[in-house]
Amino acid sequence: MKTYIAALAATTALISPALAQDLEVDELTFGFIKLTDMAPLAIAYEMGYFEDEGLFVTLEAQANWRVLLDGVIDGTLDGAHMLAGQPIAATIGYGTQANIITPFSMDLNGNGITVSNEVWELMRPHIPSMDDGRPQHPISAEALVPVVEQYRDEGTRFDMGMVFPVSTHNYEIRFWLAAGGLNPGFYSPEDITGTIDADVFLSVTPPPQMPATLEAGTIFGYAVGEPWNQQAVQRGIGVPVITDYQLWPNNPEKVFGITEEFAEENPNTTQAIVRALIRAGMWLDENDNANREEAVSILSYPEYVGADEEVIAASMTGTFEFEPGDVREIPDFNVFFRYYATYPYYSDAVWYLTQMRRWGQIAEPQTDEWYHEVAAQVYRPDIYLEAARSLVEDGLANEADFPWDTDGFREPVSEMIDGITYDGRTPNAYIDAFPIGLTGEQTVVNGEVQG
Numbered sequence: 371m372k373t374y375i376a377a378l379a380a381t382t383a384l385i386s387p388a389l390a391q392d393l394e395v396d397e398l399t400f401g402f403i404k405l406t407d408m409a410p411l412a413i414a415y416e417m418g419y420f421e422d423e424g425l426f427v428t429l430e431a432q433a434n435w436r437v438l439l440d441g442v443i444d445g446t447l448d449g450a451h452m453l454a455g456q457p458i459a460a461t462i463g464y465g466t467q468a469n470i471i472t473p474f475s476m477d478l479n480g481n482g483i484t485v486s487n488e489v490w491e492l493m494r495p496h497i498p499s500m501d502d503g504r505p506q507h508p509i510s511a512e513a514l515v516p517v518v519e520q521y522r523d524e525g526t527r528f529d530m531g532m533v534f535p536v537s538t539h540n541y542e543i544r545f546w547l548a549a550g551g552l553n554p555g556f557y558s559p560e561d562i563t564g565t566i567d568a569d570v571f572l573s574v575t576p577p578p579q580m581p582a583t584l585e586a587g588t589i590f591g592y593a594v595g596e597p598w599n600q601q602a603v604q605r606g607i608g609v610p611v612i613t614d615y616q617l618w619p620n621n622p623e624k625v626f627g628i629t630e631e632f633a634e635e636n637p638n639t640t641q642a643i644v645r646a647l648i649r650a651g652m653w654l655d656e657n658d659n660a661n662r663e664e665a666v667s668i669l670s671y672p673e674y675v676g677a678d679e680e681v682i683a684a685s686m687t688g689t690f691e692f693e694p695g696d697v698r699e700i701p702d703f704n705v706f707f708r709y710y711a712t713y714p715y716y717s718d719a720v721w722y723l724t725q726m727r728r729w730g731q732i733a734e735p736q737t738d739e740w741y742h743e744v745a746a747q748v749y750r751p752d753i754y755l756e757a758a759r760s761l762v763e764d765g766l767a768n769e770a771d772f773p774w775d776t777d778g779f780r781e782p783v784s785e786m787i788d789g790i791t792y793d794g795r796t797p798n799a800y801i802d803a804f805p806i807g808l809t810g811e812q813t814v815v816n817g818e819v820q821g
Contacts, residue, residue, distance in 0.1 A: 394636040398643070399428045401438045401450035404578050404675045406596040406686055407477045407624050408451045409665055410706060412674045413650040422649075423642035431673070434576045435534040442627055443468045449643065451476060452627035455536030455722050457748050462723075464536065464731055469630040473640065473753035474647050475714050476624035478705040481614040482599035482690075483543055485514075485591035486584055490609040492517040504696055508616035508787060511550025518552060518569055521590075531575035531583060531592035535564065538623055541725040542614050543572065543593035548806040549788035557730035558814035564729065566817050584608050595623075596704070597677045600684040603691050610692050615700055618786045620709050622718035633753065644757035647712070649766065654706035662687045707771075714754055716778035717794025719745035724797050728807035730814045741797040751778055 402408040411429055414420050420427045430447070432438040439456050441447035443466065457470035485493065496513040498506040518528045532540040535557075544554040547570055555568025565571050575583050580598045583589050585607045602608030614621055626647060633640045653661055666683045669675045675682060684691050688701040705711045720741050726732045755774065761767035782793040790803045802809045812821040 393424050393639045393642060395448075395639050396424055397426045397428075398448040398639075399430060399446070401430055401432045401441050401447040402674075403435065403438060403451065403576075404431055404677075405451075405480075405598075405624075406669060406675060406682060406704060407480045408674065409654055409669060409704075410476055410626075410647050410650040411451055412668055412671075413653055413665060414646040416668050417650065417653060419646035419649045420643075423646050425639070425642055425646065429673070435537065439466065442470060442629060445629075448632065449626060449628040452625050453534055453537045454622060454625045454718065455534075455538065455541070455726070457625065457627045458719055458722050458744065459536040459726070459731070461748050462732070462744060464726065469747075470627050471630050471633060471748055471750050471753075472625035472627050472714050473633070473750040473757070474626040474644050475622060475712050475718065476626055476647075476706075477651075478620045478623055478709060478711045479613070479615040479702060480623050480685075480704050481539055481542060481593060481595045482610040482685075483546060483591065483593045483612050484580075484584070484599045484602045484608045484610045486587075486608050487606075489514075489517055489590050490611070492520065493611070505692075507612070507692075507698070509611045510787070511547050511552055513550070513611075514547070514570075515551055527571055528569070529571045529573060529589045531580060531589040531594075532572050533577050533580075533594060534574060535562070536722075536726070536731070538614070538621075538722075539593035539595070540564075540572065541722065541729075542617055542621075544725070544729060546593075546612060546617055546787065548804065551806075553806055554729070556808070556814045556819065558817070559733050561814075561817065564731075566730070566814060567819065581605060581607060596685045597675060597681045600681050600691060601677065603684070603694065604678075604681050606694070610690070612787075613690060613700060613703060615703055616787065618783065618792075620702065620705060620711075622715070622721070625714065633750070640753060641757050641760065644754060645761055645766075648707075648754075648757060648761060651707035651712045652767065652771070654704075655708050655711075659688060659701070710773045710776075712754070713773055713776070714749040714751050715776075715780055715794075716742065716745040716749055716751075717780045719749045720794040720797050721792060724801050727797075727801055728804060730808055733813060735798075735811050738796060738798055745794075746778075749778075751776075 442450050460468040460470045493513045521528045547554045552569045555565040557564045577594050580592045580594045581601045599610040670679045686704050689697050690700045691697045723741050758772045762769050779794045784791040
């Protein structure tokens, strides 16, 4: 891996607008899902950052995450706004095998968990109130336990939605449920539904369809990115109970994914793409989010997110509305550049891998070294830093805005809703600390946890 990284760095030329003629390919098609956090792609396009790099980019909304993934693998798409778990899962051969890398992290935070009005009314008596009568946040899934038990006693299975089996949303809703004492179910090689031993049954629903599916009563809640939690509030059909910022402040979210083959064959073009995306992230966060209203307007275009500006702004401009009138300050709900948000940290990839192991998508125990090797194969800070360095040299970015000396691991995080400290350097110790989930040598065999 080190040899490969060194070779790539040695052969990678620094792109600038004056060197656009050195691009291996300049006409590109990128895919995305209609979510607020596709913003770096839209901004790089609308602000002319792609054009500055000599790139002629077409952005195409995709029907769902599976179609998007297939498009990147088969070359229909040159790259895409991706779930962080997608390149990781593809690389280890979970679902589909393909060597996909990410040289750029799209954002931090940006998701929420919403329940139906009926479920909220049943949860509310179990949630402490503040002096003004509003519910105390963050809300634990402990408040959902009696609701799930009531539904079970009435013979109703408690179903909730998430967007894809290897999505942040799947792992975040599982994280929240388990922290409150509810088992979201296990996967096994023979049963990929993820519902073995489940108290709450999770299934896939594409993000834009979440509110309608909730309103139809097919599911009783969901985990999704914005603006589809705020959409439920605006339509009066549901209540967001927690944001992912409240689960884990400044947690990693989407990534920009390309195939390893694309990066190897088109190093200059890859650098140009990353340069444009870094500039987009900077624009989105600069001057204390001064550009967010303009970003909201752009994202409301039908070719991007296509939701009303009011709905997008409800979470993207520093606040989040939980119930009508209950608007709370969450200035970092969407982060696109601060806190080194765009740097592809190995520890971010390792966290996703620990959750795959925790719930059985990684069926067998692995060594700490294995987790680190997979992370380094998928997350490519070497490409990112080359692009960042060239921006600094061109006077387009500040030296202090990039983590030049990091080893690729964030410092341990203890501000998580379950109280368990996460350190990407010791993934197995982290996995073994969970009271719910596979630990140690445990596996799922014939529908049962063994070991």
